Amino acid sequence: MPTRILTPEYVNGIFKGLKISPEPKAEPAHGLTPPALNKSIQYKRCMLQLRSKGDRPLEKYIFLSSLKQYDEEMFYAILMANMPEICPLIYTPTVGDACLNFSHIYRKPEGLYVSIEDKGSIKNVLRVWPHKDKARITVVTDGSRILGLGDLGVNGMPISIGKLSLYIAGAGFKPESTLPICLDLGTNNAKNLDDPLYLGLRRKRVDDKEMDEFMDEFMHAMAEVFPNILVQFEDFSTDHAFHYLERYQNTAKVPVFNDDIQGTGAVVLSGFVNAAKLSSEASGRDLTDHRVLFLGAGSAGVGVAKQVMSFFTLQGLSEEEAKSRIWFIDSQGMITADRPKLQAHKIYFARKDYSGPPLKNLLDIIDYVKPTALVGLSTMRGAFTKEAVEKMAELNPRPIIFPLSNPVSLSECEFKDAIEWTDGKVIFASGSPFLPYTYKGKEYYPGQGNNMYVFPGIGFGGVLSKCKHVTPSMVENASLALAESLTQEERDMGLIYPKLTRVREVSMQIAARVIHVAQEEHVDRNAPLRHMDDEHLLEFARKRSWYPRVPSS
Numbered sequence: 001m002p003t004r005i006l007t008p009e010y011v012n013g014i015f016k017g018l019k020i021s022p023e024p025k026a027e028p029a030h031g032l033t034p035p036a037l038n039k040s041i042q043y044k045r046c047m048l049q050l051r052s053k054g055d056r057p058l059e060k061y062i063f064l065s066s067l068k069q070y071d072e073e074m075f076y077a078i079l080m081a082n083m084p085e086i087c088p089l090i091y092t093p094t095v096g097d098a099c100l101n102f103s104h105i106y107r108k109p110e111g112l113y114v115s116i117e118d119k120g121s122i123k124n125v126l127r128v129w130p131h132k133d134k135a136r137i138t139v140v141t142d143g144s145r146i147l148g149l150g151d152l153g154v155n156g157m158p159i160s161i162g163k164l165s166l167y168i169a170g171a172g173f174k175p176e177s178t179l180p181i182c183l184d185l186g187t188n189n190a191k192n193l194d195d196p197l198y199l200g201l202r203r204k205r206v207d208d209k210e211m212d213e214f215m216d217e218f219m220h221a222m223a224e225v226f227p228n229i230l231v232q233f234e235d236f237s238t239d240h241a242f243h244y245l246e247r248y249q250n251t252a253k254v255p256v257f258n259d260d261i262q263g264t265g266a267v268v269l270s271g272f273v274n275a276a277k278l279s280s281e282a283s284g285r286d287l288t289d290h291r292v293l294f295l296g297a298g299s300a301g302v303g304v305a306k307q308v309m310s311f312f313t314l315q316g317l318s319e320e321e322a323k324s325r326i327w328f329i330d331s332q333g334m335i336t337a338d339r340p341k342l343q344a345h346k347i348y349f350a351r352k353d354y355s356g357p358p359l360k361n362l363l364d365i366i367d368y369v370k371p372t373a374l375v376g377l378s379t380m381r382g383a384f385t386k387e388a389v390e391k392m393a394e395l396n397p398r399p400i401i402f403p404l405s406n407p408v409s410l411s412e413c414e415f416k417d418a419i420e421w422t423d424g425k426v427i428f429a430s431g432s433p434f435l436p437y438t439y440k441g442k443e444y445y446p447g448q449g450n451n452m453y454v455f456p457g458i459g460f461g462g463v464l465s466k467c468k469h470v471t472p473s474m475v476e477n478a479s480l481a482l483a484e485s486l487t488q489e490e491r492d493m494g495l496i497y498p499k500l501t502r503v504r505e506v507s508m509q510i511a512a513r514v515i516h517v518a519q520e521e522h523v524d525r526n527a528p529l530r531h532m533d534d535e536h537l538l539e540f541a542r543k544r545s546w547y548p549r550v551p552s553s
Ligand SMILES: O=C([O-])CC(=O)C(=O)O
Pocket: 091, 092, 146, 147, 148, 235, 259, 260, 405, 406, 431, 450, 451
């Protein structure tokens, strides 16, 4: 039996003051605000107040979060005009701190909490969401693997909220069409369970069987209550991430994708396409001869490797040949097929062509594999040591080094170090942002291989096409559209990803491509769009994209 009593009073009470959908707002009545206050001054005051918090990012997060609640349009105007400054505050890395502290800094409802105690009546809980008919995109986490921070339980909610803010700023979803959801299936995090202020259920996680039953009911209920929604799974623990993607991606009545597996994979493939070209220009090596070594074999690592395989298959290699260009290291060393008790998701990439003693040390493995690219999704801070990066630079005139773990405190290496250790030769992308670095008088720009470049466009294209499913080809094409979106200026700067300031335009290109592929694969249900050519699809996406009505200066 649910413990919550969903009386109208309860529902009205909990949402009182929750501004999920600002209807066109009346200006505050004359006399209630100081005479000179207007939106432009308010914008400047907000920026001033934000910046006055100096280098206290969590305080900035809290400030921005309350700004979003009392003046949503102002929040988005500020975010969109200052993406490089604000993204790291509402998203990785600061969102990691917000999650760790969520039970202490929580103020107001911003999404739905569905707990194991709601099993049997999940539909009723979903129905409390205002504007049910407007919901088009949801980010659903169970808090079990938040960034690289592990099981945070209900404290994972800010990740759903942060990603949806980027769906809005990045692609132009209307704020009221977004729905953050945190599933509370317990937590195995002792720190949470010992914290008297922890806001989730005070119990260990349920077993897999009970979780399956819960998830099946949840997905059915979602399709019934929100028939037009697209579901993005986020930060589920590795086994569950793969399991629920497979369980629902072709069968659920609403389209589903997993951002950690597919979004991260797509964004890294895109960066790799551009990086491999730069690296091959320097080495003369054929594109099909790249060799990619992954450190970390969780949902993101394996998801990324599967996408990177399509780099090779697009060059004409077979699946087996493509797979042979990829090596994995996990906590026990290089993954080989003869290792006993390999987890299911690691078997595919386990090497069958190695028979020596187990290789455990990164330097030995680099010596053996001779990679052109080193990709980290290990959440092991500093795992790409000076010696390892120097060895990569000995092997390659332009080594590709992607330390992709989030947040920044768990990055496998820092941008500054990668530049110095390779004497500026590195082609670099990280998961969380680093600042540009000047070395020997030249300014170098880090790439940010974060799924924020693709999920807004995948979601927007998926929703505009009214797709039944998100297919692998839609994801792969999102990635290629991102790779192709670089301007000449960005290429001249040596970038492998477009500038963050262009993310809206890039998302439109991705969305248009996603619609096109949904049509080719007959998973679209928006028939009138079928008559549009690519240029019209792009125009259509741009027209449907939401902007805050606030002057941005
Ligand atoms: O949230 C991010 O920055 C990227 C991501 O999905 C993760 O690290 O789990």
